Amino acid sequence: MQTIKTALLRTLSLFIVWWALTEGDSSGAVFGAVVSLLVALVSIRLFPPGTYAVRPGSYRLRILGVLSFTGHFVGNSVIAGVDVARRLLLPRLPVDPGSLTLTTRLPEGSPRWLLANALSLMPGTLSVNLIDDQLELHCLDQRMPVTAFVRQTEARIAAMYGITPPDDSGAQS
Amino acid sequence: MIEFTIQLVQVLLLITGCLFFAIGTLGLFRFRDTLSRIHALTKVDNLGLGFLVIALLPQVASPTVGLKVLLIWMVALAASATSAHLVARAVVSEQRGTEGGEGPDA
Known part of the structure; x- marks a missing residue:
C-alpha cells in the first residue's frame, strides 16, 4: 500500500517536471505520463519507500x-x-x-x-x-x-x- | 507607467545579477587557494542566478515557463552544491596524499 502511494506521488512529481519542461504542450502529455510512471517504478526499485523517511512525524x-x-x-x-x-x-x-x-x-x-x-x-x-x-x-x-x-x-x-x-x-x- | 516600472526593475535586477557573476569570477583571480575560490563561485554565482531568475519571472509567457525557470534555478543550486563538495573533497584528499600522512590542516 505504502509502495503504491509512493509510486503515485513520484509519478505525479515527475509529471509536473515534465509538464514544466515541455511548457505545458499537450501533444507530449501522454508520452510524458508513461515515462513518468516508468521512471517512478525504476526509482522504487533503486530507492524503496522509506529510504529517506526518518520517522513519519506530524x-x-x-x-x-x-x-x-x-x-x-x-x-x-x-x-x-x-x-x-x-x-x-x-x-x-x-x-x-x-x-x-x-x-x-x-x-x-x-x-x-x-x-x-x-x-x-x-x-x-x-x-x-x-x-x-x-x-x-x-x-x-x-x-x-x-x-x-x-x-x-x-x-x-x-x-x-x-x-x-x-x-x-x-x-x- | 506600471509596465515601465516593471521593466526598469527587471533591468536593474538583470544588471545586479550580472554584476554578481562578474564578482564571482573575480574570486577566481583574487583568492589564492582552490577551496576559497569554490566559496566565491558557488555562493556569489548562485545569488547572481537568483537575481536573473527573479528578473525574468514577470516576463514569462505562461505559468509553465515560469515553473521551468524556477526548476532551472533549483537544479543549478543542487548541482553547484554537489559539485562544490566533490571538488573540495578531491582537493583535500589530494593534499593529504602528497603531504604523506602529516596533520589534517594545511
Missing part, C-alpha cells in the same frame, strides 16, 4: 519545518553571496581560511546530506567531507561563528524531518 510540523528551513536557507544564501562579494571587493581581502571538523547530531541519510549541501551555499562554510557523523568544513573566515551557525541549521533540518531536536542546550544560544 504532517503539519513538517510543512512548517520545510517553510522555516526554506526561509533560513534563502535568507542565508543571499547573505552568503553578498558576504563573499564584499570581501572580494575590499582591497585588503579580509579572509582567514581554515578547516573545522564537527560532529553532526542529525541521523544518517538525507538529513545529513541536506545539511552538508545546504552549508556549502551558506555564509562562510563549504562541506569538504562527510564521513559517518564527522562533517569537515572549510571556512572562509575562521573569525565567523561557524559552529553556532551549523547548530542552528541542524535544528531547522531536524524540525523539518520531525526529528526530536538534539538534546543539547549548552552550545546553543
Whole structure:
C-alpha cells in the first residue's frame, strides 16, 4: 500500500517536471505520463519507500519545518553571496581560511546530506567531507561563528524531518 | 507607467545579477587557494542566478515557463552544491596524499 502511494506521488512529481519542461504542450502529455510512471517504478526499485523517511512525524510540523528551513536557507544564501562579494571587493581581502571538523547530531541519510549541501551555499562554510557523523568544513573566515551557525541549521533540518531536536542546550544560544 | 516600472526593475535586477557573476569570477583571480575560490563561485554565482531568475519571472509567457525557470534555478543550486563538495573533497584528499600522512590542516 505504502509502495503504491509512493509510486503515485513520484509519478505525479515527475509529471509536473515534465509538464514544466515541455511548457505545458499537450501533444507530449501522454508520452510524458508513461515515462513518468516508468521512471517512478525504476526509482522504487533503486530507492524503496522509506529510504529517506526518518520517522513519519506530524504532517503539519513538517510543512512548517520545510517553510522555516526554506526561509533560513534563502535568507542565508543571499547573505552568503553578498558576504563573499564584499570581501572580494575590499582591497585588503579580509579572509582567514581554515578547516573545522564537527560532529553532526542529525541521523544518517538525507538529513545529513541536506545539511552538508545546504552549508556549502551558506555564509562562510563549504562541506569538504562527510564521513559517518564527522562533517569537515572549510571556512572562509575562521573569525565567523561557524559552529553556532551549523547548530542552528541542524535544528531547522531536524524540525523539518520531525526529528526530536538534539538534546543539547549548552552550545546553543 | 506600471509596465515601465516593471521593466526598469527587471533591468536593474538583470544588471545586479550580472554584476554578481562578474564578482564571482573575480574570486577566481583574487583568492589564492582552490577551496576559497569554490566559496566565491558557488555562493556569489548562485545569488547572481537568483537575481536573473527573479528578473525574468514577470516576463514569462505562461505559468509553465515560469515553473521551468524556477526548476532551472533549483537544479543549478543542487548541482553547484554537489559539485562544490566533490571538488573540495578531491582537493583535500589530494593534499593529504602528497603531504604523506602529516596533520589534517594545511
